[in-house]
Amino acid sequence: MTIVCERSGFKPGLYTNFYMGEAPAFLVDDLQDGPLNGLELTNGTCKTTTTVGDKTYVTVGADDGTLSIDVQIFDPSLGEWVYPTVLGTKPLSCKGHSTVLFENRILVLKKGSKPDDQIWFLEVDTEYVRQQRKKLGTEVVAWSKGVIGNAEKPIVISGPSGVGKGTLISMLMKEFPSMFGFSVSHTTRAPRDMEKNGVHYHFTEKSVMEKEIKNGKFLEFASVHGNLYGTSVEAVEVVADAGKRCILDIDVQGARSVKASSLEAIFIFICPPSMEELEKRLRDRGTETEEQILKRLRNASAEIEQGKSSNIFDFTLYNDNLEESYERLKKLLGLNGFVTASPKSAAPREINLPMDHSVSKLDDKIIINCISSGPDKESKNLIMLDVSSLKGGAPGRTRGLDFHVIGSMDQLS
Numbered sequence: 001m002t003i004v005c006e007r008s009g010f011k012p013g014l015y016t017n018f019y020m021g022e023a024p025a026f027l028v029d030d031l032q033d034g035p036l037n038g039l040e041l042t043n044g045t046c047k048t049t050t051t052v053g054d055k056t057y058v059t060v061g062a063d064d065g066t067l068s069i070d071v072q073i074f075d076p077s078l079g080e081w082v083y084p085t086v087l088g089t090k091p092l093s094c095k096g097h098s099t100v101l102f103e104n105r106i107l108v109l110k111k112g113s114k115p116d117d118q119i120w121f122l123e124v125d126t127e128y129v130r131q132q133r134k135k136l137g138t139e140v141v142a143w144s145k146g147v148i149g150n151a152e153k154p155i156v157i158s159g160p161s162g163v164g165k166g167t168l169i170s171m172l173m174k175e176f177p178s179m180f181g182f183s184v185s186h187t188t189r190a191p192r193d194m195e196k197n198g199v200h201y202h203f204t205e206k207s208v209m210e211k212e213i214k215n216g217k218f219l220e221f222a223s224v225h226g227n228l229y230g231t232s233v234e235a236v237e238v239v240a241d242a243g244k245r246c247i248l249d250i251d252v253q254g255a256r257s258v259k260a261s262s263l264e265a266i267f268i269f270i271c272p273p274s275m276e277e278l279e280k281r282l283r284d285r286g287t288e289t290e291e292q293i294l295k296r297l298r299n300a301s302a303e304i305e306q307g308k309s310s311n312i313f314d315f316t317l318y319n320d321n322l323e324e325s326y327e328r329l330k331k332l333l334g335l336n337g338f339v340t341a342s343p344k345s346a347a348p349r350e351i352n353l354p355m356d357h358s359v360s361k362l363d364d365k366i367i368i369n370c371i372s373s374g375p376d377k378e379s380k381n382l383i384m385l386d387v388s389s390l391k392g393g394a395p396g397r398t399r400g401l402d403f404h405v406i407g408s409m410d411q412l413s
C-alpha cells in the first residue's frame with residue numbers, strides 16, 4: 001500500500017488530518033475542481049482526509065456532538081465520489097475527530113469522548129474488508145472500536161438439543177458471576193415460558209434478522225431446527241468490554257463459522273451418554289411439542305457425528321452425571337480449586353484525551369500531542385499509543401492497545 005500525500009512540506013503518512021480552524025495539512029478541495037460537490041459541508045463540521053493508494057477517504061462529522069462520522073471515498077479512476085457500504089457500528093456523538101493512517105486502517109481519535117470510546121479504526125483494506133468488497137460488489141469500509149488491553153478467549157459450547165449445554169453454562173455463570181458473561185444470541189424462534197427477551201435470546205422477526213444479517217451485524221448465523229439463530233458482533237463484544245470471558249451456546253454450523261473468523265476461542269462439544277438419555281432429557285424438559293422433539297432428535301445424530309469428527313472442537317465432554325461433568329468442565333477451563341471468583345487482571349490504563357490534540361504517525365508509532373490550558377498555565381503532553389500488538393478488528397473490536405506518556409511540559413501563559 002502506498003500513501004500518496006505529495007503536497008509540499010507534507011510528509012507521507014505523517015499527518016493526514018485537519019480540523020476546521022487549524023492550518024489544513026491537505027485540502028480535499030484542491031484534489032480536483034469541485035470534488036467536494038455533494039458533501040454539503042456546513043459550519044461546525046469536522047472533516048479529515050486520508051489517502052490510501054489512489055483513493056482519498058474523507059471522514060465527516062459534526063463538532064457539536066450531534067452527528068456520527070460519515071465516510072466518502074474519492075476514486076480518481078472514476079473521477080467521482082463513492083459512498084461505500086459501511087459495516088459495523090459507527091462511532092456516535094463526535095465533538096470533532098482526528099485521523100491518521102495505520103497500515104490498512106485509519107485510526108480515528110474522537111475528541112471530547114469518554115476514554116472507552118475515543119479510539120476507533122476505519123478499516124479500508126483489511127482481509128475482512130477485501131472479503132466483503134468481493135462479496136457485496138461495492139466499495140466497503142468497516143468500523144471497529146479500539147479497546148485498551150486484551151480479553152480472555154471466548155468459550156464456544158455446542159451439542160445437541162437437550163444435552164445440558166444451558167444447564168452447565170448456568171452453573172458456571174452462577175459460581176463465577178464476575179468471570180463469565182453470556183453471549184445473548186438473536187433467534188426467530190418463539191420464546192419459551194420462562195425465557196426473557198434480551199436475557200436468554202433477542203427474539204427477532206425473521207425479516208428484521210435477515211436484513212441485519214445483510215448489514216453485517218452478525219459474527220455468525222445458521223438455520224437450526226427450522227429457525228434462524230445468530231451471534232451478533234455486539235453480543236460478544238459487550239461481554240469482553242465488561243472484562244468478562246464470553247460464553248457462546250451455538251450449534252456446530254455456528255462453531256465452524258466462528259472457527260473461521262478472527263475470533264480466537266476455545267471450542268467444547270457436549271455429548272449425551274446415549275440417544276435414549278438425550279430423548280428422556282428433552283421430553284422431561286417439557287418445553288417443546290412432540291413434533292419439535294422429533295425434529296431435534298433427528299438432527300441430534302448428525303450434530304454428534306459432526307461434533308466428534310470435525311476438527312472444530314478442542315474438547316469433547318460427556319454429560320452423564322451432572323455434578324461430575326460440571327467438575328470436568330471446570331477442570332478443562334483451568335478453574336479447579338479457584339477460590340476467589342474474580343479473575344479480572346489489573347484494569348487497563350485509561351487516558352482522557354483533551355479536546356485540543358493532534359495525532360501523527362512516526363515509524364510504527366502513533367503519537368498524540370495534547371495541549372491542556374489552565375487559568376495560568378498551558379500543559380503539553382506527548383502520548384504514545386502502542387499499536388504494536390493489535391488483535392481482532394472488524395467484525396468486532398480492535399484490542400491490544402496501550403498508552404504511554406512519553407513527555408510532558410508545563411508553560412506559564
Ligand SMILES: Nc1nc2c(ncn2[C@@H]2O[C@H](COP(=O)(O)OP(=O)(O)O)[C@@H](O)[C@H]2O)c(=O)[nH]1
Pocket residue numbers: 157158159160161162166185186189220221222224225229230231249250251252253254255
Ligand atoms: N449458530 C447458532 N446457533 C445457536 C445460536 N444460539 C443458539 N444456537 C443453537 O440453536 C440450537 C437450538 O437452541 P434452542 O432453541 O435454545 O434449543 P435448545 O438447544 O434445545 O435449548 C442449539 O443447538 C443452540 O446451541 C446462535 O447464535 N448461533
Ligand SMILES: Nc1ncnc2c1ncn2[C@@H]1O[C@H](COP(=O)(O)OP(=O)(O)O)[C@@H](O)[C@H]1O
Pocket residue numbers: 159160161162163164165166167168281282284285319320321322323325
Ligand atoms: N447430566 C444431566 N443429567 C440429567 N439431566 C440433565 C443433565 N444435564 C441437563 N439435564 C436436564 O436435561 C434437560 C435439558 O438440559 P438443557 O440444559 O436445557 O439442554 P440444552 O441447553 O443443551 O438444550 C434439562 O431439563 C436439564 O435439567
